[in-house]
Amino acid sequence: MHLALACDAMAVRTALQNLRDGLNELHLSQDDTDRIEIVMAEILNNIVEHACSDRPDCNIGIEILRKSSDLQVTVTDNGCAMPGGTLPAGILTDIQGSRDSLPEGGFGWFLIRDLTTNVSYSRRDQKNHLSFEFELGRDTVTN
Amino acid sequence: MQLKAEQFPDATLITVLESRIDAASAIVFKDTMRDLSEEASTRVVLDLTSVDFIDSSGLGAIVAAMKQLGPERPLEIAALSPTVEKVFRLTRMDSVFTIHDSAEAAVSHQNLAS
Numbered sequence: 001m002h003l004a005l006a007c008d009a010m011a012v013r014t015a016l017q018n019l020r021d022g023l024n025e026l027h028l029s030q031d032d033t034d035r036i037e038i039v040m041a042e043i044l045n046n047i048v049e050h051a052c053s054d055r056p057d058c059n060i061g062i063e064i065l066r067k068s069s070d071l072q073v074t075v076t077d078n079g080c081a082m083p084g085g086t087l088p089a090g091i092l093t094d095i096q097g098s099r100d101s102l103p104e105g106g107f108g109w110f111l112i113r114d115l116t117t118n119v120s121y122s123r124r125d126q127k128n129h130l131s132f133e134f135e136l137g138r139d140t141v142t143n
Numbered sequence: 144m145q146l147k148a149e150q151f152p153d154a155t156l157i158t159v160l161e162s163r164i165d166a167a168s169a170i171v172f173k174d175t176m177r178d179l180s181e182e183a184s185t186r187v188v189l190d191l192t193s194v195d196f197i198d199s200s201g202l203g204a205i206v207a208a209m210k211q212l213g214p215e216r217p218l219e220i221a222a223l224s225p226t227v228e229k230v231f232r233l234t235r236m237d238s239v240f241t242i243h244d245s246a247e248a249a250v251s252h253q254n255l256a257s
Contacts, residue, residue: 009167016196034226038233041198045166095239099214104206107199107234114233 001026003062005044007052007079012044015062026066032136036071039115042108043075043130051079051128074131081123087130090114144171148179151250154219155183158190158246164201172201176208183216190246192222197230209240217241221249 001022005015016037023033044060052058058079065072090109095102113119116132123129145160157179164172180187189205197205209218221243223231231237243249 009165013163013165013167030225034229037196037226038198038230041165041196045198045200048166092234095235100210102206102210102239104203104210105199107202107230111199111230111233 001062001064001066003064005060005062007048007055007058007060007077009045009048012041012048015044015060016041019062022064028136032134032138035115035138036134039112039132039134040073040075042112046108047075047077047079047128051077051082053079055079070136071134072131073134074129076130077128078126079128082121082128085121085123087119087121144168144175146172146175146179148182150182153185154250155179155185155187156190156246156250157187158192159194162193162195164194164197164204166198166200169200169204173204173207173211176204177211180208180212180216183212186217186219187212188219188221188243188246188249190221190249191224191227192246194227195224196226199230199234202230202234202236206236206239219243219249221246 003015003018003022005011019040020033020037023036040062047060058077061076063074088109090113092110093103093106116134119130119132121128121130147158147160149156149158157176161168189208205220212218219241222245223242231240231242
């Protein structure tokens with residue numbers, strides 16, 4: 001499955017809907033579809049907000065390969081490089097503290113890492129390439 | 144961002160009339176919640192029945208709304224759709240908010256912990 005979109009939040013919404021429609025044709029479970037949408041929303045939002053901010057000529061490509069027990073996904077954009085060339089660790093802030101110290105952000109990379117495996121990033125030919133695997137049918141009741 | 148506020152004896156019910164609280168709408172949601180919060184004198188129940196999807200921006204905006212209300216006016220959540228429930232659970236935010244199955248259950252629930 002291939003999807004392409006421009007770099008803005010409304011384009012992301014449309015792409016996520018198209019993604020859901022495409023995944024329905026692959027007959028994935030509702031649970032898997034929901035979790036993929038969560039991951040893709042975070043990845044696409046990060047690209048729009050960081051790699052592509054102030055760059056109107058930015059665009060994003062998504063490629064999804066269906067394997068027997070997982071999906072292999074690659075997201076490519078022509079925005080700026082990831083600072084430091086490495087991916088954020090995505091560690092959740094401790095939420096046991098007071099109400100005022102509750103985080104309002106930083107959940108994105110935690111969700112991406114929690115729901116995927118083998119996330120990797122590379123920069124080639126002035127483009128960012130982010131790939132990961134999404135395991136299908138993972139039991140979410142115990143997660 | 145369409146939100147509707149109704150006053151009940153011990154709660155203000157704010158119903159989100161959109162299907163997504165996401166990067167495209169989180170800031171407007173936060174601003175609208177801040178305006179509606181001025182009318183609330185007691186706990187606020189956020190009815191998410193119509194919301195199919197939130198992302199981390201949407202979750203952050205809900206946390207910000209809770210902080211805006213302050214400790215005297217707790218923010219409770221009602222009616223989580225499957226994807227919204229997953230986002231709350233995965234980020235452990237389901238332990239931070241009181242979550243009700245429905246808006247009806249939420250507004251008839253007496254806040255005994257006050």
